[in-house]
Amino acid sequence: MASSPTPRFVVQTVDARAERRRRVVVAAGLAGCLVAGLLIGWLAGHAGAVPGAVGDHGAARQLAADNEVLRQQVANLTRDNQVGAVAANELKHTLAEREEQLNGLRNDLGFYSRLVGGGDQRQELTVQDVRVSPIAGSHAWNLTVTLTQNARRGADTKGRITLAVEGLRGDKLAVLDAKDLGGTVQAGGLDFSFRYFQQLHTTLALPADFRPTRLRIGVDADGSDAATRTVAWADASQTSGDNHVQQ
Incomplete structure (x- = not known):
């Protein structure tokens, strides 16, 4: 009994619903890959920017500390200048008093010198x-x-x-x-x-x-x-x- 030859073409019935599901799965997979790529790129960019931001914040703190030191130095110099001015005024007042006392002593000396002047002149x-x-x-x-x-x-x-x-x-x-x-x-x-x-x-x-x-x-x-x-x-x-x- 002769065998039947293998058919060259097979006719299959296409399931439309299964085809749509496959397309949806493929599209979802592609979208997920795209989102993952974007997320990875965004994280990489921010990861590179973080060290710079930390450095800027540290520099700002250092500048603030230096500014406070300079303000304190200015305040100290101002107080020293005020103290020096007060001391100078006190010294001038004291010198004026001493000069007045010396003038009084000179006048007294002249008075008594003439009063009891020596010699017969x-x-x-x-x-x-x-x-x-x-x-x-x-x-x-x-x-x-x-x-x-x-x-x-x-x-x-x-x-x-x-x-x-x-x-x-x-x-x-x-x-x-x-x-x-x-x-x-x-x-x-x-x-x-x-x-x-x-x-x-x-x-x-x-x-x-x-x-x-x-x-x-x-x-x-x-x-x-x-x-x-x-x-x-x-x-x-x-x-x-x-x-x-x-x-």
Whole structure:
């Protein structure tokens, strides 16, 4: 019995549903691969960027620390400068006080030197000191004039001093004499009589619109020619230097 030949073509029935499922599976697989690739790329990019971000953050912290150190240094320097300024002002004040004390000692030394001057040489009558001080609540001033002479002279010196004040009245120069000064100034002046030294006291009343600049003192001692000395008002309001009147 002869065998039947193998057929060259086989006819199969196509299942449409199975074909669609296969296509869906393939498409899903491709989509998954694409998503996985994108995810891997994104992670790689961020993994490379993380070290740089960490480095920037560290640099910012270092800059902040350096800035704080500089601020503290500036604050310390500022305090040191303030302390130095206070110390300098205190030193200037102390030096001014010492200078004032030295000036007072020099005046005292001059006073006693003339008072007990050595030798037989005749010493001059001296306007040793002139001081003015304001009287509160008025235009009046207290005036003190100190006169000295050598104690070795052994005789009293008598005479009279006259006073005048030079200054500005408005925008013009003016001179006030005894009759214009008021206060306790006598028209003829202030009499003196002493062997060693004498202080003369009086009060000057100045007009409200008058600004004094100099005090003029005339000295007329018995047996000698009259002499005039001037003292700046600013100096007299502190302590004037020696003003000599030769007899």
